[in-house]
Amino acid sequence: MSKIEIWGRKTSSNVQTVMWTVAELGLDHVRHDAGGVFGGTDTNEFLTINPMGLVPAIRDDDLTLFESCAIVRYLAAKYGDESFWPANATTRAELDQWAEWSKTTVSKTIIYDVFWQLIRTPAADRDYESVERAIVTLGKLMAIAENRLGDDDYLGGGALSFADIIFGHTLYRYYTLDFDRPVTPVLDAYYERLTKRSAFAEHVMVDYSSLKVD
Ligand SMILES: N[C@@H](CCC(=O)N[C@@H](CS)C(=O)NCC(=O)O)C(=O)O
Incomplete structure (x- = not known):
């Protein structure tokens, strides 16, 4: 290969x-x-x-x-192995709904409505009111994630899957951007768990200061 x-x-x-x-x-x-x-x-x-x-x-x-x-x-x-990409269509679809939600809804809010404004838009052009609204939305989305994770280590239960990649990669920006976050102990622990994975630390926890415009 x-x-x-x-x-x-x-x-x-x-x-x-x-x-x-x-x-x-x-x-x-x-x-x-x-x-x-x-x-x-x-x-x-x-x-x-x-x-x-x-x-x-x-x-x-x-x-x-x-x-x-x-x-x-x-x-x-x-x-991928069975836990990363389950062969069973029902099991996989249950995970994929979270992947799709992450891509279409969570990523959109974090990356386009918040990150793009705070990091990639000149200060003079930033729409802080829309950023505030997006941060409120983000709080609601993260409450949904908090509830979904519950006692599970990962979205599929005990092992990392493709859905955690599509959801979890957005959390580095979520936790490192400068704004007030709601109290979410379960999500905090999930993020902490991801940061302990060497692949996440190397490929997702990448300094984005070079993208910042003043
Ligand atoms: N829906 C596409 C979006 C791809 C996208 O917007 N990529 C950005 C970087 S995150 C890009 O290529 N921007 C222009 C650039 O980096 O030159 C995907 O998920 O791959």
Whole structure:
């Protein structure tokens, strides 16, 4: 099997989902810096792989893919064990609903409504009222996660799955951005558990100060 090629800068949260996955699954891979200051996403060669000109994108043998969560699901289905990607359709769907909720709802709120405003938008252009509203929404979403996790170590119970990757990677930004968070002891413990995983520490806990604009 040849190395899986991954295009994307390590500061991108969407790239981080893919990097965290390949590391958890122990897959032989190489990452090419692309996007942001590295550029390289507007070449004909790259646009053939991802017509959106965004990172991440991957090549695994003859297959090329874009869209971070499609990549995570593909890698999980091909290389993951039973706990990471359950074969049973019902068990997997129960996990996938949390993955989909994380991508469409949690990520949208953390990354686009809060992170983008506070880190990637010049101070003069920030809409602090909309950020405040998004932080309130985020509190409600995290209360849902708190309730879901309950006594479980991970979204699937005792072991990490693809759903934890799609949900958990957003927590590094959630816990490191400067705003007041509601009291969520279960979620705090879950995040703490993730930070103890070497793959999470290496690929998700990536300093994003280089992205900050004043
Ligand atoms: N829905 C896509 C979004 C991809 C996306 O927006 N990528 C951002 C980085 S997080 C990007 O490529 N931005 C332009 C750049 O970095 O040059 C996915 O999940 O992969």
